[in-house]
Every structure is written in C-alpha cells, then in structure tokens.
Amino acid sequence: MKNATQIYGVRAVIEAIHAQKPIDKVFIQRGLKGDLSKELEGLIRKNGINVSYVPFEKLNRLTKDNHQGVVANISPISFQELEELVEAAMEQKEKPLFLLLDQLSDVRNFGAIIRTAECTGVDGIIIQKKGAAPVTADTIKTSAGAAFLVPMAKVDHIKDAIFYLQASGVTVIAASEKTEQLLYDVSLKDACAIVMGSEDKGISPSVLKVVDHTAKLPLLGEIGSLNVSVACAVFLYEAVRQRGSQ
Template sequence: MQDTSNIFGIRAIIEAINAGQSLEKIYIQKGLSGPLFSELNTLIKKNNISTSHVPIEKLNHLSKHQNHQGVVAKISPIDFYNLETIFTTINKETPLFLLLDQITDVRNFGAILRTAECTGVDAIIIPNQGSAPLNADAIKTSAGAAFKIPICKVNHLLDAIYFLQAEGIQIVAITEKTDATIYTVDLNKPTALIMGSEHKGITSSILKIADAKAKLPLLGDIASLNVSVACGVALYEAVRQKFS
C-alpha cells in the first residue's frame, strides 16, 4: 500500500510515469505549453491517465506553493488493472463483473467496492474520466475492499462492453427504463452489471448495446434508490440465483 501524495514538476512526473508509478490524476495549468510539456502530454495519452485543467491557484494549493511548473500529479493508493489482462486470470464458469458509469460520489464508490467484494465480483470497471477518485474517503468507506478487488480503468466503457460481449459475457443494465425486473433476468451465467451515475443514470449509448435491462421494483413514493444501495440489491440477486 502506498501513501496518497502528490508529485509536482513536469520532469518528476515524466520520470514517475516511466517508472510505472500508478497516478490517479494529473492536474495541469490551463494554457500550459512547451516541448517538455508536450513530452508529458504524450505519456499521459499513451498511459490513459486522467487529467484536469485547472487554474494556477489550484496547483499552488496542491503543491503547497512549491515550484510545480504548471503540473501536479496525485499518486494512486492502489494499482489499477488492465481489463484484458485481468480477464485472462479469472478461472470461473460464471464470472461476475461490475461496470460503473460515472459514479461521482466517493462514498457511494467506496460502499459499492465493499459490497462488490462481499458478493464475489471478479473485477470492477470504471471510465478513465468522470469517475469518483479512489481517495482516502472512498478507501475508508470500502472497509479495505479497494485493496482486495481488481479495479480496471478504461478509456471508454463502450469498448469494455464490446470486449466483454465478445468473450461471452452478458451485459445487464440496471435501469428504471424497462418493464423487466431484476428477478426475471438470468444472472446465473457470465454477467456484467452496469450501474449508472447518481443523477443521470446509465448513458443512452451504453443502454442501447446492453443485452438486457432490469429495474428494481419500487413500492413507495420515492422514485429511486441510492446507487450504492441499488447496486447491493442487484449483486445479491446474482448471489441468490447462484444458490437457488
């Protein structure tokens, strides 16, 4: 386990990337340019590292006003996995994956990690951009699950879905935009569940290519569940079907 900390300075970050350091995000000063930054930017794209363009005040705060040269990188407390690589290590007849479509609340993210580990999820897949950071709050909420379950970062969830479908994994979107409930979908086969963001749900382009859609029945007046609770219900239905 690594301590969560920052690296600042273009050359230092280039060296960290080349050394294989896992970076959660790189903060870049708006309008930054130059040959050394171009070298860094090439490495960022090659290694699919999440970035955010911010004003200089943000970088001054992150670096505690040391010479950051317009760039600060946040070290990830865990190493992220390559989806295709982790897929080859899974030796189960009915693997279970979880795709998170831009879950942005860190505590929801941590709670989902905890439930996923408890329900035997083989890997969690998140997009490189637009997801909650795996920071101290997320790790604390996960109760250590963040260190026990493989988390894969991908450039685009659509590409991950196409890969899983090609490998015989059914894609099930948990969404209210269907008449079918979670209890009518066969989850006792190789499956990947998709959970959508707290505010927008699952992206329409992802919904279109899902093999099945399933909703959780709501019997009260409130229109939706918290995403981490909904994820827990869906995952435990998959567990229930395995033991039926």
C-alpha cells in the same frame, strides 16, 4: 511528496508517466506555458490519462508545497489489463460475476461499491480511464480496505469492455430506470456483468444500446431514484440470492 497518492511538479509527473505509475488524474493550472508543460500534455494525451485544467487556487488547496502548476493523483492500487482480469476470473470460476461502472464520479460511492462487491464475491470491477472516480485515500477508507482485495481494470471505453465480456460468454445487464423489466425477472445465475451508471446521468445511451438486458428496481415512494451505491448493493445481492451456494 505530500502523501503516497500524490505527486506534484511538472518534471516529477512527467517522470511518473515514463515510469508507468498508475496515475488516476492530473490537475494542470489553466494557461500554464513552457516546453515542459507541452511535453507533459503530450504524454497525457498519448497515455489517455484523465486531466483537468483548474485555477491556481485549486492546486493550492490540493497541496501546500511548490506544485509548479501541476498535481497528479497516484492510485494506491494496481490496475490489471481487462483481458488478464477476465481470463483469470474465467479460469477460477465457471460463472464469474463482474461489475462495470460507467462514469461513476464520487469517490465515496466508489468505495462503498467496492466494499459491497467484495462482500458479494464480485470477481472484477471495470471502470473507464477518463471521467471515473479515482482511487483515493477516501475510496480506500470507505471500502474498508476492500479496494486491495477486488481485482480492477481500466478501459478506454466501457463499450469495449462489454464487447469483450460478451465475446467471452458473459451476459451484460445494465441497471436503468428506462426499462419496464424488473431486476427480479432477469437471470443472474450464469456468468454475468452488471453495469451501473453515474450519479447524475446514469448509464450513457451508447452503452445501453449494446448490453444484453436492462433491469430496474421497483420504487414505491416519491423519490425517483436510489443512491448508486445502494442500488448496486441490491443488484449484487440479488445475484447472490439467485446463485445460492454455487
């Protein structure tokens, strides 16, 4: 092993999946053949693990060791089941605050968001299994260790999490520039979840269709959008402001 968050080799990754290690992403050499690689790909599909098929040179940049065409990133934190995370938060607080990240891909943005989430009392962060930024050493560093403090869950689809939260009495608000409603006109005082989108595409249209409210920030300059971690911080601190000392 190169470090605590990386394993390499076809058989080693297969065994890690069988052992239910929290694998964030598997990198497989394009065109890799053999019975073991077929077995690995079957396990990846069965377990819904994020995978990328990359050139041999990419794998060489990930590790200097003999990777046999496969490298996997292991999350340094443990993820909870969605139901477990939500139920625990609802038991501890009358009006919990959740954060959903739809296809956020930059690990440093992810780390900065986790840090702000911890500082603003977020009770749980929910991300999608595929396409989401992994929890890497850079994520941990950027979060200033907050990644070990905020409960997190992974789901197959963000919409599934939204439906579950709504059924649990949680109002879901999406940050979107495609609305006329400002953040300051939306109530964040009750149990609620804030949805933030990816750096380049924002929140997917299918997710926007099922949220309870959409809200935007006023942009008074020439630039048409904020960095997602900055926008997320504004949303979360507006929740803090509205809730006061509750």
